[in-house]
Amino acid sequence: MNAIAIRAGFLTSIQDLGRTGFRQFGVSLGGALDSFALRVANLLAGGDESAAGLEISFGGLQLRFADERIVAWCGGGFDVRIGSTSLPAGHRALARAGDELKFNHAQSGCRCWLAISGGIDVPFVLGSRATDLRANFGGFNGRALRDGDELPLGELRPSPAFATFGRGKQTAATERISPWSAPKPWSQTASSAPMLRFVRGADWNRFNASTLQRFTSESFAVSSDSDRMGVRLAGPELQRTDDVDLVSEAVAPGTIQVPPGGQPILLLGDCQTIGGYPKIAHVVTVDLGIAAQLRPEDTVRFQEISLPDAHRLLFEREQELERFRIGLSLQNK
């Protein structure tokens, strides 16, 4: 069965956890810019954590279901309605045949991830269902959704997640939304005062102490020419102390590179695989979700942590997710 994108919104694309194994051929990781948010949404929808969902930027999506599905979303501060009922982030909801799910504009942040039970069943290309919007392959014919597109949904296996909603098809609209939700820091990821933690980059020492001090103490404004490749920032000018010609080498989502103009670029999931600008720092994995919510006119600050701390945060989050998974499976019984 399909779901129809009556309105596709500003920029909605099919994404999963990304495409690995082909970086040596220049293929970006891509996938959901906040893959953790998609994993949580997928768990809520009762599906496989790595299932393909929708990444919705700046809202505007209106989706109609042809059969009964469980849905959930995580991300920015969007106003989402199922029919006329509000569906907050991190809750599980039952969408019935004919129901419409609508994503209005975001009060804060700019992206969210929608999971649908059964997943979006587009073909795997190079091992992933993610849309590569720059190279135009994967996802829905290699492009963002357009009005009227019909999304193929995966076969619905009997899922214990349906137990949340009892048997009655006649339940009131509000009863089709779970009273409980995922932890807020996972489901509502936009921050009013975003602070990104980072570890030092290989070229950290090419900047002098006062420049580094400004990098960590002052705020940077998000500029309007930001996209899935990266967030361009405007703030104190970061000038290197040397002019050594750097050889291009790998970059990754989270890398903060500094072009000659001195205004840094924070790379996101669709970034190129290599870069030749100095890498001053790397935003840690657990904060990439906050980075994915940065929108023009936001200001952001940076805070240094150690590499062992970055790893510790990642392990702790994974342990919490494991507890959440167990809690959900009890909930499903």
Next chain:
Amino acid sequence: MEITPLGDSALIVRVRDRFEDAPQETLSEVLRTFRRLQNADIPGVIELAPSYTTVAIFFDPLQVAKAGAKPNQAFDWLAERVRAAVAVIGDRGRPRTLPVRVIQIPVCYDSEFAFDLDHVAEHAHVSSREVVDLHSAAEYRVSCVGFVPGFPFLSGLPKKLATPRRATPRKEIPAGSVAIGGAQTGIYPMRSPGGWNVIGRTPLRLFDPENDPPALLRVGDRVQFHSITREEFEVLMQ
């Protein structure tokens, strides 16, 4: 050799600081390192990506911990295994490097495709004909694939032909365009913006996501261009 973190989920193995001083030796060393790391199959490693002077290793810190690293020592644990893998002698009977492939690329240098051929000729103080002869007589090696999927950065461009990138990049360069950027030459696999000087076009498809591997060229390949006519281009396009 130097191993540095690239954030919390990747690291870079740098075999040399500079590339231009000795491109061939550097590339061989990078490929040998790449091959040894592939063979080592280090737990938690997701993928490897060689380019110019480095091999990048992307890893999952959670898997590294599952394999036995203390959570706060994932990087040191990996770095130790990387050093051991690269230092291995004899490669346990496996070939030291991948056999080097030689790939022939037909190029139509027709003025219709070669937007900047005259500019490159002027810059080199030679005729357009000589640019074509020089470009198609040299042997190149792929030192990196990136920028867009399947874009090969080729070293070995005759010094005379080195031409700075255009001050204002073109908004759109057609797929298959063969171009010169600084001391390198390369091929645009898909229509994209770009600042290199376009001197011809190949009918070959450099990147096809339906293929595995998806790119025609990989790091280490030797590449030769040969000049074809407009008619031959049309035939090969079909």
